[in-house]
Amino acid sequence: MTHEHEHEHEHDPRAIRTEALERLLVDQGLITSAAIDTIIERYETDVGPLNGARVVAKAWTDPEYRARLLADGTTAIAELGIGGPQGEKMVVVENTPAVHNVIVCTLCSCYPWPVLGLPPAWYKDPAYRSRVVREPRKVLSEFGLTLDDNTEVRVWDSSAEIRYLVLPERPASTTGADERTLAELVTRDAMIGVARIDA
Ligand code: FE
16 A cells, blocks of 8 residues: 555544543543443454455345345345444445546545444545545555546545445456455455455
């Protein structure tokens, strides 16, 4: 990953607010720091982008599932037993040679936790959040993704209500591969839309 920005969390008012809120909740006896750590760890390690990879691999191998997924992301994802906070309303957008989708939260850092886990630091960076809307091709090229001039770029702004998942293009070289093998190829960045899957 070559896309790095400088982070100054000590000056980030949201980071300070978050820390102050956690301290308040702990001080009031409403929650323990351990409980907060457990939640964060669960989304960092247990959930991770593996759930999203399962969804993508199934969509690649099962055309009927793919159709259901694009029609109603939330329900189709729930078919695999995946769902929960920060994923109550999921919309899945499909990459094709003609259309490339990329997700962002311009306001803060809304992200589909149940399928992708916690967002990477760059997703929360003000530079990514503003620039990917203004100059998506340039931002994507900084991630190492160069799009054909004829490919339309669609940027989806996540919100508290709607979270997006990108269904990446299946590499042509994977013809005949089974679902489990395919799932191992699917990366978090491809499901955000800042990378494609090479195999
Ligand atoms: Fe947000």
